[in-house]
Structures are given as C-alpha cells and as structure tokens.
Amino acid sequence: MSGKLYFSKYQGAGNDFILIDNRSDVFGPKDIDFVKKLCDRKFGIGADGLMLLQDIKNFDFEMLYFNADGREGTMCGNGGRCIVAFARDLGIIDSKTAFMAVDGTHDAKISASQVDLGMIDVQEVKQDGEAYILNTGSPHYVSFVDDLGEMDVYAKGYAIRNNDNYRKEGINVNFIEAEENGYLVRTFERGVEDETLACGTGATAAAMAVAVHNQLEGDMEIPIRVLGGQLYISFRKEGSYFTNVRLKGPADFVFNGEIVR
Structure with missing residues (x-):
C-alpha cells in the first residue's frame, strides 16, 4: 500500500x-x-x-x-x-x-x-514461589519487594520473563512495593521487552495480588502509582474470584x- x-x-x-x-x-x-x-x-x-x-x-x-x-x-x-x-x-x-x-x-x-x-473477571491466582501469577487479559507475574526505587527492573524482569517457565509464551513481570497512600508498581513488559512507564493489566494484576496477599475480601479500590502517573483499580473479591473489575486513570x-x- x-x-x-x-x-x-x-x-x-x-x-x-x-x-x-x-x-x-x-x-x-x-x-x-x-x-x-x-x-x-x-x-x-x-x-x-x-x-x-x-x-x-x-x-x-x-x-x-x-x-x-x-x-x-x-x-x-x-x-x-x-x-x-x-x-x-x-x-x-x-x-x-x-x-x-x-x-x-x-x-x-x-x-x-x-x-x-x-476489565475481565479473574477466576484463578496461582503462585510461583512467593510471586503471584494471574491473567487480567494478559499474563502477569507479581512479586512484592522492598527496594523498588533502586531496583534494576529491566535486568530482573528480563531474567524472569526469559526463564525456562516463561520464555516460550512470555509473561509481564511486575514488582510492587507498599507506600503510604497505596502501592508503587514497576513493570517489564513482554512485546516491548523493556520496562514501561505504566501497564494497565499489570496494575490490575498487582492490585489483585495485594488483595490475595493481605487476605482481603469484598468490594475495594486500590491505588496503584506507576512511573507515569496514578491509576486506581477496583473490584469485588470472593475467594480467588474477582468481579466488577475497573481500571481508572488518565x-x-x-x-x-x-x-x-
């Protein structure tokens, strides 16, 4: 053309x-x-x-x-x-x-x-060691850390995305750390093969991991800060089943x- x-x-x-x-x-x-x-x-x-x-x-x-x-x-x-x-x-x-x-x-x-x-409902959350694995429209790996500001997200994300478990299909790798008013998330995205300033399905997966990790139930909204701005994820959690999932932001x-x- x-x-x-x-x-x-x-x-x-x-x-x-x-x-x-x-x-x-x-x-x-x-x-x-x-x-x-x-x-x-x-x-x-x-x-x-x-x-x-x-x-x-x-x-x-x-x-x-x-x-x-x-x-x-x-x-x-x-x-x-x-x-x-x-x-x-x-x-x-x-x-x-x-x-x-x-x-x-x-x-x-x-x-x-x-x-x-x-966003789509999520019915299953698995674990890989201490990390959470779930699909929010794209597959995600979520790991809680306490040094996210200094972390080499590219190097660590690349290594996980390309390990024996995920190399063939690929996976988006998210690192999450608690802050005073919510959580900070940084993501290595497959397909981009680099860290991005934000990932919407990743922020959604991270918020769900927070709910599982902290054994929360019911209706909730979780603030997720990414390098490019502020997102808010809300849903209803009943066991490992997430419904009414919303991703809000600019x-x-x-x-x-x-x-x-």
Whole structure:
C-alpha cells in the first residue's frame, strides 16, 4: 500500500500508543515489520504499541492491538483507555461505550481525560514461589519487594520473563512495593521487552495480588502509582474470584501526524 496514513498519538499514565482509524481498512494487511518500525523510538514515531480502531457489528468499535515488536498482542489496559479517548475524539462515542477486544467485551466511561474501563473477571491466582501469577487479559507475574526505587527492573524482569517457565509464551513481570497512600508498581513488559512507564493489566494484576496477599475480601479500590502517573483499580473479591473489575486513570491526546508509505 502506498499513500498517506493518518495516525494519532495518545498516552495513558506514560504508556504511549499509535492509534489509527481503520474503519475503512486503510491500514491494509497486517505487517509486523511496518508496525515494529512505527513503534521504534529512533527510526519511527515511537510507542509502546499500535492500535487499530475497526468496525464490528453490535459494538461501537473493535480494538486490535499490536505490541512494539510488531506482533498482535493480548489485552492492553492503558491501550484500552486510550482507544476510548480516541473514539470519543473521533465522534464515535460520547461518554460511554461498549467495544470488543481480543479478550472479549469491555465497557467504559470517559469524563475529560479520565477513563474508567471495565476489565475481565479473574477466576484463578496461582503462585510461583512467593510471586503471584494471574491473567487480567494478559499474563502477569507479581512479586512484592522492598527496594523498588533502586531496583534494576529491566535486568530482573528480563531474567524472569526469559526463564525456562516463561520464555516460550512470555509473561509481564511486575514488582510492587507498599507506600503510604497505596502501592508503587514497576513493570517489564513482554512485546516491548523493556520496562514501561505504566501497564494497565499489570496494575490490575498487582492490585489483585495485594488483595490475595493481605487476605482481603469484598468490594475495594486500590491505588496503584506507576512511573507515569496514578491509576486506581477496583473490584469485588470472593475467594480467588474477582468481579466488577475497573481500571481508572488518565488517557491524553499527544499529537496527530501522517505517514507516507
């Protein structure tokens, strides 16, 4: 395909994304190398991932997500919040929406730059040693630490993501530490293969790990601070079953641009 391709850049708590309105199939066939080039921070636009907003029956839109390595990814929570803001700015939705993603349907509410996104229920939390393993739309490893400010998250996250248990399928590695008013979380993301400023499904997984670790039950909201900002995760916990899961935080427009192919 040749010609101009228009895009928008959004970020949610420092997780940044390239968004393309693909309702007219302007993106064409999926091209791993092209997506990887666009996400490259030195030779492209630069982003943690790329999303296509597409038409789908019975929903406002479909979210198709690609990791920075060019491969189609699993659910991205901050990406989901950003595509809701993108849909609002395109005039597709007003203040509420229901859309389809790779892990199923999601609902969301948006007010100014704040997006409240419904996430999938979680029915199982496993352990790997003292770490918690769960899937919040993407697979996550959550480890409690007490030196997160000084930790080499890239080195430790890379080692866990590439060990014998997780090398083939990959896993997102989250480190969490208690603070005075909540928790700090830092994440090494598969697909980006680096630490990112935020991870929405990771923050959600970390909040659930807090509830399991502290044997909490019922309805709760847990503040999660990431390097790029503040997120809030709420849910109802009954045993190992999490329902009414919400991911709340900012989603901001950065700039528009065009690519000549």
